[in-house]
Structure formats: structure tokens, C-alpha cells
Amino acid sequence: MRRRRGVLLTAALLAQLAAGPSHAAAHAAHGRPPAGQHGVVRSGDVPLGGAEVTLYQAGDGAGGGPRVLARARSAPDGRFVLGYRRPEDPGAVLYVLADLPGPAGPRGSGGSGGSWGGGGGGPARLAAVLSGAEAPPELVVNERTTVAVAYALSRFTGPDGVAGPRPGLPNAAGIAHNLADTGTGGIAATLAAPPNGALTSTLAEFNSLANLLASCVGGGTGVAGEACDRLLDLARRPGGERPRDTLQATVDIAHDPGHNAAALFDLAATTPRYLPALPEAPAAWTVALRYGGNGHELDGPGNIAFDAGGNAWVSNNYRYDPDPAVPVCGGESVLKFTPAGRDAPGAPFHGGGLYGAGFGVTVDARGSAWVANFGFQGQGCPIDPAPLERSVSQFAPDGTPLSPPEGWRVGGIAQPQGLAADRSGTVWVANCGADSVTRVPEGDATRAREVPVPALHKPFGAAVDPAGRLWVSGNGSDSVQVLAADGSVERAVTGGGLRRPLGVATDSRGNAWVSNSGILPVPCGDSTAGDLADAAVAGDGGARPGASVTLIRSDGTPVPEPFTGGGLFLPWGVAVDGDDTVWVANFGGHRVARLCGVDLAACPPGFTTGQPISPPDTGYPSDGLERNTGLQIDPSGNVWLANNWRTVPVQTNPGGHELVVLVGAAAPVPAPRLGGPASP
Template identity: 80%
Template sequence: MRRRHGVLLTAALLAQLAAGPSHAAAPAPAGWESTDQCGVVRSGDTPLGGAEVTLYQAGDGEGAAPRVLARARSAEDGRFTLDYRRPHDPRAVLYVLADLGRPAGRAPQGAPPDGAGPDGARRGGPAVLAAVLGGAAAPPELVVNERTTVAVAYALSRFTGPDGVSGPHPGLQNAAAVAHNLADTGTGDVAALLAAPPNGALTSTMAEFNTLADLLAACVTGGACDRLFDLARSPGHDRPRDTLRAAVDIAHDPGNNAAGLFDLAATTPTYRPALPAAPDAWTVALRYDGNGRELDGPGNIAFDADGNAWVSNNYRYGADPAVPVCGGRTVLKFTPAGRDAPGAPYRGGGLYGAGFGITVDARGSAWVGNFGFQGDGCPVDPAPLERSVSRFAADGTALSPREGWRGGGIVQPQGMAADRAGTVWVADCGGDSVTRIPEGDATRAREVPTPALSKPFGAAVDPAGRLWVSGNGNDSVQVLAADGTPERTVTGGGLRRPLAVATDSRGYAWVSNSGILPVPCGNTTADDFAAAVGTDTGSGPLPGASVTLIGPDGTPAPEPFTDGGLFLPWGVAVDGDDTVWVANFGGHRVARLCGTDLTACPPGFRTGQPISPPGTGYPSDGLERNTGLQIDPSGNVWLANNWRTVPVRTNPGGHELVVLVGAAAPVRTPLQGGPARP
């Protein structure tokens, strides 16, 4: 059975804190460098003495046991020193657990003192704090507090198992790097990226992060451990037994008991600023904007094998929405932690006004569709520039000619997908056809007529190598065999102005129905699209907003799914548990639906039932109008803020990517035929 919501740290991990020969640090291999790490355990400004501090090397691979590298006990002032041998592997992820035992004076009547079991062996107390060393240079003094614990719980939420933290490369290493975007382990403060624009005071995430830290402090110094564990317990799961595991449970099920958890956090106001009111869900949403002068209308995202995010860009960057912008001539590449990759953004290869089309093929090349987007008032004629795709090597070198790869019927390309054989598919929105590029050889590109489709838009390959393409103009989906032979046309099932398509590991297809949005290609204009967007008053889901499920045989479910935060659906992706995630081009929210693997859903749930809170979904004021949504090898959900909430036609583009940290089950990348666990 597939692990559901991540398996939490169990007693086996904390038992390693017990003294005795059987729990001694493992001998270090010859040649490891001796070093030491100073640190301090604190709650806010209060030092915490007497903590059992253990340094681990995370297991290399799913389920692999972590290695104990060193142990110490914090002094009265909270300080400790860990003497250890630094692992030779530069990819090793190190993390610290500080077990405070049971808060003084809080042991239940009749319980053994200080977390001891009936045999006197230490079992670990309810107050456990954590910090991660991997993913950044070790600070001169490591701070372990509630903030660093929340950072570990969210960023590494998908890499915990019966014996501790473990996972495959690159997801585990990338997750460790993301943890440093949340908390500064050298100071215990909010990390610089979270504290400054486009985050900081511009969104509520920093205040939410501090409130989560207050929630753990309610147990660590406030003694309200039992109440925390009762509220954090997810339906169908064991009750957490320590603060770290409680925080991981909240990360996995952020909509569970959200109001009650907020009330508890308010009892121990340790970190500021904090939320003034309870959130609908405890998702942690980080904004990334690269150098702050490059993203303008990000359309979609595709991940390479290392978890780097390639991003299509509608417009040339412009800070003033009233000044007309022409089509973007760059493709963005972000590291897994949200920084510009070396040399990025990349230019050339025929790029102009890229839309929703971007994919990474089996050889690691990134492909981008040049749709010809531009703002009102741009003097460029886009017609000659909207008939190509561009290709880039992993280092950003353009592999397509100056005018891009043309031919094969490419006209206003939108959705793109690649299969395991290296074939690249392009949905030609303006040509009512599909282009097939066998083995990534653009000189062999050919047009595949799809007369059953009008305005092909979204594209996805299933595990059998078949292509699924949505027809935004005639409420349909076309299925093509791996060689391009049409197999079937799907209608019904609630298909209404469909946009994105995603397939799961079982061959089912999930289609987002915008309900109202006519994509601006062919005989549909940007004015038509803008008029439809103008009907979004923010008062509630728009007509036809839903998701359609189609079986591998092409049979749609009788009724579409309409709840869980589906407002104006666009991007859709399936995670490593076959759970479904949906972005919205309005409403500032993400929907999460139970997929076809019911073992990954809460007990009693049905396929399509919302896991995110009904009505609200997972909202965030960091979101604007989102198009692309994809999931990386660490389980982070990435979204493209494509348009501003109130768009101006001269330059409607948004300027950020938004990442829900650790929210989903990790996915092996690049995506080439249904999701798979790394």
C-alpha cells in the first residue's frame, strides 16, 4: 500500500535518543572530516536547558535509516556543542532533533517522570524541536526553536518514515534547501526570503508561519501538548506524540481543525507578527520572483530531472501596467529553492510571447511554445512570430534557430507534453490540430489533423504513451495513440470550455473546466477572453467551473466535480499519491481532490471528493490569477501568477510564482506519462 500523507516520525526515531551502547553514534568511515557544531535551543528568547540534542544524517533513499552523528545535552543557557565527522557526500542532509522531554510540571498524574517508560528507558517527550543543516552553509551557531521546527515540518514533510528522515535525490536535498527559505537557522528568525517582498508584509504567509511557531510554543512552554495533539490529529491517523510530528500532520492536512489550532496558538504569543484571525487552511505559500525584473505573465511550469523549474513567460517585463508591453523573449529557469539558475533567464531560439506550452523531454531539453502574447499597444505584428516552438539545452543554450522550429502545422501553440521516447507534442490552438515531433527531432515534425477538436489547448501523455488534448472551442477531449492515430473523442461529463489536462498513474485523465473562458486563438480574440474574465466579480464560482474525470477507455464520469475551491479552474496536476490539484484563474485559491487511489484519501472519501475545505479550498493572498500548476520532486506545489487580479490590458501580467511548501506527494520529473513516485 502506498504511504498516505507521508509516514510520520515514530517512536523508533526518538528511541535513538536513549543512552546506551545500542544507541551510540555509528563509527564514521575513514577520511571523514572532524568538525563541531555549536548551537542553542530556545523558545522565543527563552533558553531551554536539559534538552537531548541529536544530529542525524538523513537516510539516502526512501525508507533508508538515518545515521546518528553526534549527541549532546543543552546547558542551562540552552547551548550545546556537537562533535562529529562531516559526511564525505556533499549531498548529505543533516538535521537536529532537540528532545525537551515533558515540560516541567506537566506530567500526567501517575506518569513516569521526564518521558521515561516503565523500564526506565527514555522514550522521548512531547516537546521536540528540529532544525535542518543541509541545503545551506552551517551557521556559526545553530538555533533550534519553534520556527526552525515549522520549517522542517513543512519543507521535509514528505520525507519522514518509521526510522526518521530519508528520501531519494533530488527531492530530499531540494526540500532541505527550501527549509532555509522559511527559517534562518543562524538566528532562529524568519528567513530573509520570507521576510522581504514579494513576501513579507505583502502577504499573510510570514504571519501565518509565526502563528504556527506559536502553536508549537503552546506545548513547549505553555504545556498544552494534549490539546495540540488532539487538534493536529488527521482523521484515520494516529494521534501525534510530539510537536514535530504535530506540525507535520498539520502540513499534510492543513484544513483540519484550522480554527481550533489558531485559538490554541493565541494562548502563547511568542513570535510576531502573527495572524489576527484564523485561516481557512494552514498551507504555507511562498512567492518567488527571481531577480524581480523578469517574470511578467508566467504561463506554465515544467520540471527537469533535478527539480529545476522552467517557466514560460507571456510578456516582456514591465513594472507599470499602464505601459504597453510586447511579447516575452525569455524563458525562465528557477532552482528548486526559487533562485535564478546560472545564466537565467535565457534568450533566443525564436522565443516570443510564450503561452501555456512548456515541457522537458527525456534528454533534458526544455521546449517552449511561442503563442505570440503581447499587451494592447505593442507595435509588433505577432502573426509571423506565433508559429514556432523553441528548444533549449539544460544550460540555457538555444538549440532552435532564430525563428524557432516551424512547420508541422504549428499555429499559436499552447499545451505541450513529452513522452518517455522523447516525442514532443504541441496543441496548435490556432490550427485546430496537433503537432507530433518524434524523438525531439523538429525536422521530422508533422501535423496530426484533429477535426473533432476546436481550439486544442491542454495536453498530457498517459502511462500508455497516448496523448490527451482538450478542445476549448467545442467542449471535448481527443485521445491520440502514441503514433498520432486518433483513438476516440470524448464529450459530456461536464466538459465546458476545458483548459488543462493531467493524467494519473492508472491512466485516468482529469480535465479542468473553466466554464466561461474562450482561449484567444483562431477566430477568438483577446477582447473575447477579457470580456469573459470581466464576469468574475469574486462573489462565487463561475458557471461551469468544474473538473471532469475520464476513464482510460474514454468514458467520462456522469457528473463533474464542483467543490473544494473550484472557482475558475485552469491548471491541473496529479501528485505521487494520485491526488488531484487544481489552480484557479480567479478566487485566490487551490483545490485538492481525492483521486482514483482511495488509500491516499481520508477514510470514507470518494474519488473527486474535495480534500481541501469545501467552498474555500486552500486560499492564499499570495495568489492572483493562476494558470499553470505543477508538482516537484519534493512535494511542493508550484503555481504561476499569470495575470493580476485586476488586469490592465496594456500589461495584465503577474510577476510571481507561488509555491505551497510540502503540500503534495512528490513526483518524479520530468513528467512523461502520468505521475510516479521519485
């Protein structure tokens, strides 16, 4: 076998040289020898011969297109060798497409165009990513690796192929390796092990998606025409073009996971090639991965903020303990995760006055991370939190504390919750315990000043709009306050369904979106964490009055009626993606809601602003979710949520222990977020 591979590699390289002398000259000029990648195309354990295999370098930037690095055809045993020149750029994203032979024609042709570029043959197209992990000795291209590519890179496809800006596209390539192992074609270690694996249904769902593609691939007998037609018809998004191949069909499912979910499940069940698979149809085909860090650091993650590299900074309520019956004191670390969900070098970080951080975390224009020290702790902790709940902490990008050991105790900070930063470097603090906002000009804590906001009681969520204005929710006053960039108080907003509001997000046009929990009192001032727990548990068991989202126009005028449905249950965190679509976390119900935003072109045909895109009764559900607070969207289009509390929140230690990521679900957002979203 080793001799056979050597012969094939030599043949591939000779074919490149025959194509033109420039290849050899280029290798010599750059001092880089040709690379050879062995691989195999399979469906389950069945080899797929005759596949046209093409290696691409993805386009760098939204305007760039991919380029072909090598081509080969799989032998009867499915194996192939790609000989190519390594790109000069070590960060280049490389991916492989395998087009299986099949009937030509308008319904089944992969053609030479297609949204992923290249390839001929039928509609059965498989894929794998080479970048983002060490290249395996033998690359496996199968249905699992295809689903991984389609979801992780779903937001970087276009008429000319895969392309996108950094860091979003390279980060997405890395995330694909959390789903499928390209060296074996099996389940990747991240998906296979706790806190994923048998603990959630995501692994079975991932296998079902692979089975869906296998129904078209046909197990080595060529394409299964009827199944392929059925798949391409069902995957077609409302108002969109019919996908031309299995890969694009999976991308379309990732973009609209609630569309035809039950019918797609029925088709997947016809070819149970990958097990375990789902026993029943999901409400939506979202792929939810859980990240647990080092396994002993996350305890009550509150919110998330992304830096310019797409790394996630996470606030943490409590000191870690896996036992909910053990009293825990306030968390004294800020967490930093790589885009692929692993601890960043040196993380978690300590010092700088950290204690019991809540909902407040942000990254400023210089890359510093700021954390609000609310003073959270479990019942039974012997520490008096009063002296510790009056500061914010600041960290350099490498995790070095920039605030003093007691934190920045400036500008009237009291039980701080929401934080926001603008393009000038100014940081804003919502003081839940003081009915005020603290403004830190250009991130200089020595110049911080308190701004009273009498129209607010229990200021909580904070967001900056594209004009630099601050929007702050008042959980205890059913109101929102708008402040000018210089800190002067502008309009106070009431009505529009505002009821126990929590999270605030702004869109590209300067509108504000506010999540209304309806019944949840935040634990500051005259409310306790026990009051919040009682309200949350009561909300789980019955009607949830007021659970909705309010849209406030950029001029401060609320839309008269709030938006409901789409899985809104106990709304908390809210974020707007690069298409101005609105995403909402829930502090109960194990689901995420998605609403049509102000850009109707990004919504299904006929939809109006505020109309739910997620299934009306369930939203996008996942048994990997618990009680979620923070929700944010990264530069790769992944939706991150904080499992803040357990479903049964025992108050000695109610904290959840995971972050949950909906892979490739949203339009990417540049980071850090300094005033409304924008497409990368």
C-alpha cells in the same frame, strides 16, 4: 564564553572516543577531522536547558533510514556542542532534533521511536536542518526552525525517520532555509522580503504556527501539558494516529492544512511569542511562498515544467515592465529557477525564436526544454505577432538555444499552447490556432508532422498517460481528443461536464483529469485576450457556471457528473501528485482546490474519488495568489503556481510577476514528467 565552548567541544569529542576506538580510526582513515557544531535551543528568547539534542544523517532513498551522528544535552543557557564525523557524501541531508524534558506516559511520551527517530522526554520536540545552506556558527533550534523543517520535509518522514530519494529530499532541505534562518532563529530572508514579507499573510501565518508549538513548549518551564494534549489532539489527521510530539503534529498539519484550522488558531493565540501573527483564523494552514526571480523578469508566467534536478522551467507571456499602463510586447525569454526559487546559472535564457510564450512548456526525456511561442503581447505593442506565433523553441539543459533564430516552424504549428513529452522523447504540440496537434518524433523537429483533430476546436491543454497516449482538451468544442503514441487519432470524448476545458493531467492508472473553466475562451482563432479578460472579470462577480473537473477513465469513458466544490472557481491548471491526488489552479478567487483521486487510501477515511479535500467553500486560499494558470508539483512535494495575470488585468500589460509555492503540500512527483505521476 569562547573558552567554555572549547571545553564543551573537547568533552564531546572525548565522549565519542570513549564510546569506541573506531571513531578515531575512521577519521584517520578518511583524512577528515571531526566536525563541531555549536548550537542553542530556545523558545523565543528563552533558553531551554536539559534538551536531548541529536544530529542525524537522513536516509538516502525510500528504503534507507537515518543514522545518528552525534548527541548532546543542552546546558541551562540552552547551548550545546555536537562533535561528529562529516559524512563522505557532500549531498547528505543533516538535521537536528531537540527533545525537551517532560512527563512520560502514553499521551506525552516522545519515546525512542517516533516518526523522526530517536529522542526521549516529553512531547515538545524542536528541529532544524543543517543541510541546504552554509552551517551557521551557532545553530538555533526553536519553534520557527521546527515549522520550517516540518513543512519543507513533510513528505519525507516515516516510521524510521527522515529518508527519501534525490533530488527531492536534498532540495526540500534547501527550501527549509527560505522559511527560517537557522543562524538566528528568525524569519529567513526569502520570507521576510518582497514579494513576501508584509505583502502577503504568509509571514504572519508562519509565526502563528510557531506560536502553536510554543504553547506546548511552555517557555522554559517544561511542557505545558494541557496545551500539548490539545495540540496533539487537534493535529491528528482523520483516520490517522495521534502524533507523539510537536514536530510530527506540525507535519500532520502540513499534510491536512484545512483540518481543525480555526481551533488550531485559537490555541496558537494563547502564546503570542512570535510576531506579527495572524489576526484571525485561516481557512487552511498552507504555507505559500512567492518567488520573483531577479525582480525584473517575470511578467505573465504561464506554466512550469521540472527537469530531473527539480529545476523549474517557466514560460513567460510578456517583456517585463512593472507598470500595467505601459504597453508590453511578447516575452523573449524562458526562465529557469532552482528548486529554492532563485535564477539558475545564466538564466533567463533568450533566443531560439522565443516570443510571447503562453501555457506551453515541457522538458523531454533528454532534458531539453521546449516552449510554445503563442505570440502573446499587450495592447499597444507595435509588433505584428502573426509571423512569430507559429513555432516552438528548444533549449539544452544549460539554456543554450537548440532551435534556430526563428524557432522550429514545422508540422503546421499555429498559436501553440499546451506541450507534452513522452518517454521516447516525442514532443506534442497543441495548436490552438489550427485545430490540430503537431507530433515531433523523438524530439527531431525535421520529422515533425501535423495531425488534424477535427473533434477539437482550439486545442489547448495536453498530457501524456503512462501508456504513451496523448490527451488534448478542446476549449472551443467542449471536448477531449485521445491520440495513440504513434499519432493515430483514437477516441473523441464529450459529455461528463466538459465546458470550456483548459488543463489536462493524467494519473498513474491512465485516467485523465480535465479542468473546466466553464466560461473562459482562450485567446486564439476568433477570440482575443480582451475576451478572456472580460469573461474572467465577469466570473469574479457572480455565479461561475460549469466550473468543475471532469474525470475520463482510461478507456475514454467520462464519469457522468463532473466534480465541484473544494474551492473550484475558474479552474485552469491541473496536476496529479504522487498519491494520485488532484490539484487545481484557478484563474480567479485566489485559491487552490484539492480533490481525492482514484487512490482512496491517500484520502481521508470515507472519501470518494473526486470529493474535495480542501475546504468546500474557499479551497486553500492565499493572498499571494492572483490569476493562476499553470500548476505543477515538484520532486519535493511543493505545489508551484504561476501568477499569470493580475487580479485587475489591464490589457496593455496584464501580467503577474510571481510564482507561488505551497511548501510541502503534495506527494512528490519525479521529473521530468513523461506520462502520469509516480511516487519517487
